[in-house]
Amino acid sequence: MVYGRQFTHVCIFQHMYCLLGSFWINASRDLVTTVDFGPGFPDGLEALLVHRLPSGIYIDQYQLASLKEDTGLQVLLGSVVDLEAPAHTSEEFIVLVYPALDQGSLKATLPIHGRYHKPSLAGKRFELVEIKLPKLILRTDTCTQLISFPPYKIVDAPCTVHNLSICQWLEIQHLQEQDPVSLEIPLGDGSLVEPVCAGTLLVTLLCCVILSRSIWRHGVF
Template identity: 35%
Template sequence: MPSFDCLGFTGIKWIFIHFSLSKDTNCSEIILIQEIVKDGFHRDLLVRVKLGTNVEKSQTCNVLIKYHLPMGLYVDPYELASLQEHNVTEAMIIQDTVDLEAPDYLSEEFDVFVYAKSDSQCSDCFRTILPIHCRYHQPEEKEEKAFVVVKNPELLVSCYNDFPSLNCWKQSETEAPCSVRNKRICQWNNMKYKSVNQNVMLQVPVGLRVHCLLVCVMTLLITVLCSGLILRAVFKHGHFSL
C-alpha cells in the first residue's frame, strides 16, 4: 500500500485503501488518524482526515469533528478562545460552563466541535489540534496510574456539491453550527470512516492512599512556613502608619 509521508505524523504513515462498492470505483475510503502528543496532564490531540477526493473537490468541503470527552478530561474554553484568536484551532464546547478545577469523580462528560482546516501538505486532507487536559483522580491503593479513553469521534462533512466518493460513506444527516464564528445551523453529513488507531488511551498519574497523611502534613508545614516568611518580610520592610 502506498504511504503518505507528507502528512507528518511521527511514526505513523497514511494508509490509503481503494476498494469498490457495487462496482463503483469512485468509492475511495475516508481515513482518520488521531494521535496524542506531550506528557503529563496537558496534552494535544492531533487529528487528520483524508477524504479521498481530488484537490478541486476537497476544497469545496468543510470538515467538522465531534468529540465526546470522558469525565477524566476537559478542554479549557479560555485557551480555545486564545487559539482561535491566533487562527490555530477552531473549536466549540457544547456546554454552558466547564469547571476547570473539578476532579475526575465530580466532573461530567461533554461534547466538543472541532473544525478542521485544509492541510497544506496534502491535497485532499484536513487537520486540527485540540488541546486537552487530564483531571485529577482519587488516590488508589496500589496503582500509581489511571487510564482515560478518548473514543473515536464523529466525522461530519459538508460540501457544496455531491461527490460519489463521499456519498458512498454517508450514514445520516445532522445539524451543527456552521463554524465557530458563524453560529447559524448548517446541515452536515455524518460519515463512516476508516480509523487507523481505534480510540486513544491516556495514562494519568495517580497518588497512593498510603501517602495521604504524609502529603497533608507536609502541605500544612510548608503553608505555615511560607506564611511565617511572608509575615516576617511584611513587618521588616513594610511601612505602617496609625
C-alpha cells in the same frame, strides 16, 4: 472521494470514501486527527470533527482563545467547562472542531489536560483515560438538502463555530477501525493520606506555638 448527483440543490451522495489517516496524542498532550480525502472531492467541502471527551480530561477555553488568534483554531464547546473540577464530579462533554481543508486533507490539533483523580488505595500509580475517535461529518454550501444512502446518515450541527444556525451534515461511518487512545494520569497514594495529614497538622501546631512564644516575648501590647 465524493461522487454525487445534484438536482436543484438536493444532493444524493452515492459514494463517500475518506481515509482517517491517524488519531493520536502527541508529546504536548494534544489530540491530533488527520483525514485524507481522495482526488475529486467537491469544491467548498467543509468538515467538522465531533469529539465526545471523557470526564477525566478537560479543555481550557482560555487556551483555545489564544490559539484561535495565533493559529486560527476553530473550536466550539458544547457546554461550559469547569477547569478546577475533579474527575469524579465532572461529566463527559462535546467539542466541535472546524478544521480547514488543505489540498484534500485536514489536520486538527486539540490541546487537552488531565483532571485531578482521587488517590488510589490499592497502590495504583496511574489512571488510563480512554479517548474515542471523533466523528467526521461533512457538508457543502452547494447542497441545501441532503439525501444519503447507508451506511451514512444525516445529522444536524451548527453551521460554523459562531453557532448562529443549524445545518445538515453527512456523518461518515466506518472510516477506519482503530482502538481509542489513552492518556495516563498520575495518581496519589491514598495510603499516605493519614500520615501526611497528621504530619501537616503537627508541623502547623508547632509553628503556631513557636510564633506565639516569640510574639509573647518580643511583642508590644
